[in-house]
Amino acid sequence: MTDVIQQLSEQQGSLLQDIFVHGAKQAESVLEEMVAQPMQVVIDAVQVLDATSLQQQVAKSYDVNLSWICMRFSGLVSGSVSMLFPQDSTAVLINTLTQSKMSNYEMDIFRMGTMTEVANILINGVMCKLCGSKQGEVSFDLPDYVELSATDFPVIGQDYSMIMTSNVHFGVSGLNLPSLFVLQIEQKSLSPFWYVLEEVGVV
């Protein structure tokens, strides 16, 4: 695979940051109501990476096991959107959201489901903006849950895919729980992607 890091224009960067922030804000309000306690979901500046750089960043930033929740989409725009949670963040989030005590890092189907839903809420908050275009539809698969070690993070996307990432911080009970939001747009979908972003803007 040849990685070519494409640069975002200022406007593209701004639009992208806006929809990421929108998703984070929506996730924050939904999660707060669900657990009936204050939560903060803060998103950092968007970065554009190639697949290899992403692998290196994941391996460097998270020297632990990860929960990876990924939703693929196709249609007018094709690609995938995913979230990575290191196991410490996973454990605290599950304990907080389910009012339970997770004594170990062993994930069962219920804990996997919980993390899948947390990622789904944030992903939907971001991606719903892409679905209102008059140019065509974007259809999504159901979310997949995968556990992997930080050094085994796979190469995502095809050649010349654009990968946009942002660190997401969940603020719970004074703790800062890091995670990573990853949006990958296939090369052929880049034009419609930017078009749709410009078309729908951000409310």
Added chain:
Amino acid sequence: MTDMTACFDLLQTLPDGVCIVDQDYNIVFWNKRLVQWSQQAASRFVGQKLTDLYPSLDSPAYRIRIDQVLRNGPPAFFSMLLHHHLFDFKNPDGSLQAQRVTVAPLCSNNEIFALFTVVDMTRSVLREEKYKKVLLSYEHEIEQRKQLEQQNNMLVRAVDKAAEAFVIMRIHGEIEYVNKVFLVQTGCSSEDSVLGESYWDAYLMPLEGSMNRTIRQVVSSAETWQGRLEIKRKDNSTFMASVSIAPIMNRQGKVTHAVVVQEDINEQLKFEMQYRQSQKQEALATLIGGIAHDFNNLLSGMLGHLYLANREVKDMPKTSVRLSKIQDVVNDIAGIVQQLMTFARKGEVKKRKFPLGSFIKEFVRLAEHTVPDNIKLSIDFQRADFPCQGDVESLQEALLNIIQNAVDAVVDTQDPTIIVGLQSWDADKAPVWVEKHAVLAEGRFAHVTIADNGSGIKEEDIHKVFDPFFTTKALGSGLGLAVAIGNIKNNHGMIDIESSLQGTVVHIWLPLLENKQNEEKHAARPSGAMNQTILLVDDDAFVRDTSTEFLELLGYQILQAEDGQYAVDIMREHGAQVDLIVMDMVMPRMVGTAAATQIRQLYPDVPIIFATAYDQSISIKATKDFSHSLLMSKPFHPDSLQENIEAFLHLCSS
């Protein structure tokens, strides 16, 4: 809706619950599975608002996400832990159904619907719980095993650090475990070389009779055997060990293994032997002390009578000579008794300060005359100091006896040599001696060594050499080293001996002088004083009679008492006329000091000469508080008794 109708037929066949709502949340489809779970007809749901039937879905947290789906957004996922029972369907057992719900957009005729898929997770939950229980039991078991392993490790570490050797063997003797101490004790190089060997055959010396079988039987019958066994080392040498063999039983109560705890007691046995030796010497000393006391009394009587007889036969020179010779013999006997008393540490010690270095040099110079010319007697030190305090004569006697023994030992040796050494004692450099004589660990000592290159002393004899009358020489008295140990102990020193085929070394440790000034008492010389009354107190009639006769000859008036109580009674009646009391120390009814105390209450200044046939050091302590008193050792020669009486009376009167 035409397209949708075809879709409904398909959705009816799905194993999961499916319902479809329109943009207004009105239910347009409710499949058979949901009918089954809700136990109500589809008509009860279709046309109704979902949020009316399930009001919780009307909250913003759900509406935001479902509305996005209804705008053809990404599917929404509702997990089981966060939502539990989105639809309150009951299981056959009455419990609420565990569910996972996904909501996805469904487009039909340009209208977007929300397709709810409800998955029954009840079985998964049960399976998960079962799995977790199994997992927990495994974790519990693993935890228990870890704890057991930790305990085992702790035990193994404890056993490895123990001072005793540990062996675990199968009941027939095959060794399965030994600790490090066992390897050290037996001189084995590694655990591997021991495992599999038979403890009974490889490490136990053959036992007498059926002992071996008895031990095995005791252990086989689940009892513990304890005793002393001789253990064999790899180099075929042996050592004595205190051994405990305890059975180890399996769960069925059958003895399968045995644990052996084995302590090397060679050192302990040495101490026991030394203790027994010391006890034996103490007993001997007591016995000898008693005999010497009786002998001294008898000799006192004999000397007195000889003196008197000699005076009576002044005109019979031949008889006088014979009596003098008998007197010499009696004096020799008194000398032997004195030597025995020295061994028994009951001799008189005349202490004075002296530099040990110079003393030994001078002693060796004198001793050279007694050593045959072919034997080289030398010293290997230069220093003249090492200040000591003690009885020089008794030390000389001790050293002379040791030198004489060394001379006898080197007689048949080529280049016979005796070397006398003297050095400061450093306890750290000789832990072996400190172990044997704990007092050597503290205090300052001079260390004297007399080494010879003779034939050495046999191992079985070395612990007897200080016994009186023990000798390996045809003409030996067996008193040489016995006197030496007594003399050294009288001077608060220690003596020990080591020997090998290359020769013998006698070690003597003498305490170095502290800076204390001990004034020696000097008795004043008397001048004559006669016609005075002496109360003579002694339980031995022989001593009493001869002394009376002798003293009367000298012009003294003599009153006699056979014990302390009688002496007190006499003093009550005739005390005013008594000028001096000669008082035996040890008597029946009332001892000398007790009688003296009572007499001094009647006559505080009456002079008393205490006479003792026992250890003067003890008597000195007992009489030191009596003013106007003097201590004399028995047997006393009439002349010395006369001298002492005259001098003492003179001193007291002045």
